[in-house]
Amino acid sequence: MRPCKRIEIIIESVLADRVIECLHAENVSGYTLIHGVSGQGGRGQRLDDDPAGTASNCLFVVACDSAAEAEAVVTAVRPLLTRSGGVCLVSDAAYVKH
């Protein structure tokens, strides 16, 4: 096991592709994405129920090898979050080498 940073990004589904672009731009090779997520925050309630899916959120999990890489990801996605809202949490974890 190797220490790593676990980043969790909650953002509107319509912005998922933009987040992926940010990750690619930072050469982050891996992420996991859960669609169809609901939530509530400063910008009101977001329900995964409208027929266009515009109102639903998604959740990214990104395991970063180093604090520096995590910092780069955070810096890259922060402008998206500032404009559109959302949440980004960073925590410590151990990555199981295989």
Add this chain to the structure above:
Amino acid sequence: MRPCKRIEIIIESVLADRVIECLHAENVSGYTLIHGVSGQGGRGQRLDDDPAGTASNCLFVVACDSAAEAEAVVTAVRPLLTRSGGVCLVSDAAYVKH
């Protein structure tokens, strides 16, 4: 980045609204909710497959600004968990200010 508490609550989908009521009662302004989750625990297997959805679980992620807020949330949802089962995990994370 600012330290925060990350709470994760796994509970039956039919109780999701009750959890949200608890959060509102504690003036917690934000949460994220994933529906259609399966699992197994002391109360047997729960499958996201029955035609009424009664047997499926959901997963809440709540980022709390302070340990006190986290404590309040935990205290508020604990009775639900005691009666109906489920899991609540609390961990440390950093919240990306934006």
Add this chain to the structure above:
Amino acid sequence: MRPCKRIEIIIESVLADRVIECLHAENVSGYTLIHGVSGQGGRGQRLDDDPAGTASNCLFVVACDSAAEAEAVVTAVRPLLTRSGGVCLVSDAAYVKH
């Protein structure tokens, strides 16, 4: 609250049953499972869109009482990850007794 280990396993959906077998073999009584997850990693992009669902991932959350139990789980699922790819993260959390 009691300290515990939170294990997160991201693996192909077709292997979900094998992971569950591993957990049962280690006498782990509880887990939570999210289906329909997408992602990208060393083995390319995995999209939750193909008509057979073969290309989609799933995400397990397992709360373990002790580091030893967590270690056992990690040891049990590691061969699956080695052969088929995927990610396993272990972190510290507190389990809310109820």
Add this chain to the structure above:
Amino acid sequence: MEISFLSNLTSPPLLFFILGTVATLVRTGLEIPPQVARFLSLYLLFAIGFKGGVALSANEIDTYLLKSLLTAVLLAIVVPLLAFLLLRNRLPVQDAAALAATYGSVSAVTFVTCTSYLDTRDIIWSGHMVAAMALMESPAIIVGLGLYRLHQVRQNNQTTEISVPALLHESFLNGSVFLVMGSMAIGWISGAEGMAQISPLIVGLFSGVLCLFLLDMGIVAARRLPGLFERQENGKGVFGYGMLVFALGFPLFNASVALVLAHLLGLNEGDSLLLAVLAASASYIAVPAALRLSLPEANPGLYLSLSLGVTFPFNIIVGIPLYHSLTRFLNQGFPL
């Protein structure tokens, strides 16, 4: 026309139910995606409700209708009482109450399968039986929870509080009851003209969708079987064979009572069979949802597994043709 299990065994809906069961037992991994399965279940409620409403709009409200509905409601009150009396000394009281609610209420899918059984055989049945079904969904929840509360009060045992308005809300305003009732009202308002607009969806496709839905139900029911025999951690125990007897015998008993009542009241063949099926069936949609909210102490591994894994297959495969034979026997052997 002969009624035999064999004749029913060539009916596609039944065969797809069995196919689904086998698919799970031999672990093929076959699965209808859950969101679609839920939609198919809503479709069946929507279609049967609308058809029932249109049928109602073509008739006057008469005594035949009223006595059918009254008998239905009566059964929905008496059956849970009986179940509780039977079970309260054999099981933890909350499980006895939960089973009373489950078996006192009805399974809409069993009802729908029976209407399709009747339609294939050109046996007429009345639209108001859909109303009877909807009326029978909720009372058992109230009765079951009421009995539980009473029992606790008697024992000076005050651990659980049940909010009465919440309970009434969960019982009468749950999604599936509301959809059947609402669709029936709309069918009744828009009548034959409304039917003309949507009949390709609700009449044309009905049997086919029922096949796909029962395929899913077979898969889902078979998945519940192993749970029935597993020991559970929190001491809620192994239930095993005693409960199997209940899950097979009690429906049979209820169906017989319903058939005798139907015969005495002079209901026609189709309506009698439907009433029997309603009495015999156990809920796995409306009631479990309400129970998880109002009586979470009860073990869903028990009431959901029994109703979905045992009683539902029994009624679909054996029950419907059996109750049908009994109706015929009563009508021919004891003409009024």
Add this chain to the structure above:
Amino acid sequence: MEISFLSNLTSPPLLFFILGTVATLVRTGLEIPPQVARFLSLYLLFAIGFKGGVALSANEIDTYLLKSLLTAVLLAIVVPLLAFLLLRNRLPVQDAAALAATYGSVSAVTFVTCTSYLDTRDIIWSGHMVAAMALMESPAIIVGLGLYRLHQVRQNNQTTEISVPALLHESFLNGSVFLVMGSMAIGWISGAEGMAQISPLIVGLFSGVLCLFLLDMGIVAARRLPGLFERQENGKGVFGYGMLVFALGFPLFNASVALVLAHLLGLNEGDSLLLAVLAASASYIAVPAALRLSLPEANPGLYLSLSLGVTFPFNIIVGIPLYHSLTRFLNQGFPL
């Protein structure tokens, strides 16, 4: 034939919309699974597009067609201008621009509901109105965002940059516009022969599926109502009654303008009503998606709630029969 709200009130699609609203208001928890609801919405676009294309393939391109399309595009450009002028001093400028885009564009489901209203009454309408609908989806987005940009430049306010190619892409190549246009093209290519192959799906089931979809829309719309009156944390404020007047009055005004134009151009009854409905309706599919990408500063709690929670129900329940009466009134009172 009399046009009255009462006659429309026996139409199943409308009644299911109301049923959905009630289901949410009395908190039954009834819900169409979201993935299925999205599919039903795609089905409606696919079906209406294909039907429109087949109808087009049977006709020549003539001046009647051209003037209908031109009027439609004209409305799609003028309405957002008007909306922005009306709102820019009353609201934060980004919200004014977002509402301009929303109300300048159209609601495909309102259009589809209106075609079903016409079909039930055997009133003919032209296939090219589907093209008119598709053409009206995008321009308002461009206009709304353009006005916002202009306003910012004037104020030397450069905080937001909008990428023009991205904006054009989001406006013209979004999924729903593409599906309608594509299905229309395929309908046009494959003509009556193609229609024969798939008409059981797109003609036979259309009304029934519309009922189920409007049931969902009722549920979804009612969920947006409380949000309209909630104060939001980030200071975006309470909008309340002033906005309600806009959400009800502006569609009425637009419909009236469209009807007068349609009358002057000699459009037939069905096409006039469809043009009015297009002008009156507000987008909640194509536009919100584009706005979240291009103008995330605007508050979706405002534009989505107003279009989905107020204007959509108003048009479905009151608007369609009202605009229909107005058409008749114009045609009879002022024959050309």
Add this chain to the structure above:
Amino acid sequence: MEISFLSNLTSPPLLFFILGTVATLVRTGLEIPPQVARFLSLYLLFAIGFKGGVALSANEIDTYLLKSLLTAVLLAIVVPLLAFLLLRNRLPVQDAAALAATYGSVSAVTFVTCTSYLDTRDIIWSGHMVAAMALMESPAIIVGLGLYRLHQVRQNNQTTEISVPALLHESFLNGSVFLVMGSMAIGWISGAEGMAQISPLIVGLFSGVLCLFLLDMGIVAARRLPGLFERQENGKGVFGYGMLVFALGFPLFNASVALVLAHLLGLNEGDSLLLAVLAASASYIAVPAALRLSLPEANPGLYLSLSLGVTFPFNIIVGIPLYHSLTRFLNQGFPL
């Protein structure tokens, strides 16, 4: 009647497939929700299986039927052998084995699209070809994995163990094979009477649902294209143009062999074309699932992308009419 690509190019299913491809290439974000897409795929297997079974029930089991089935199984064994021989020195051995399994097995959707092609042209085909399809799904998995194992033993290379019972289970008892076989059995048991009950669903809607499903397949296939040319991190390499030649040429070769066999055996026009399509098509449902379980070392970015992103579109757009021309050519040029 002339067979030309142009005549096929007005067929709605094909056009919707192309529409889906374009939707992805121009990045419209159009998407059929995945759970619904999976259900549509189950619907097609259910419908084609049932129809095949009903057709079978109307006929005796004769030599024509037996020789068709035997040829099908023969192809399902020989094609993967051939593929492995062709590829084992050009690719890592696990990828050669995986491609052998993929191309030796069949694509049910290509088959279904071909039946719809035949139905539109009123060309008859036999119900037992559905059985042929089902029989061809599994053997190639066994052959492919067997060859891999043999190769490893020869090299004294023992890194991978494959459990034989698990492999047989994955090959023969996977969900899609089971659903086709089961539906065929039910169609056969319930016969014309069963068909009468569910034909609005499985016959009436078939072409329309196929359009929607192929729209999704177009979207999904186009998403796989870029992956084909991407270098992968774990050294599994770039495959590029050599593999494209395989993915287009091998199906063509297999189809030709199948057509010659069909001609020698005297199969009718429809059955010959279906056999060719089965030989030419590659699996992307049953086989990839089994491979992920039994041979995870193989790279799905290769076998899934080639079968779904190249061979499937090729067969749908070019293959079916091309093989059809070849059949006609053989029948007319070399009458038996």
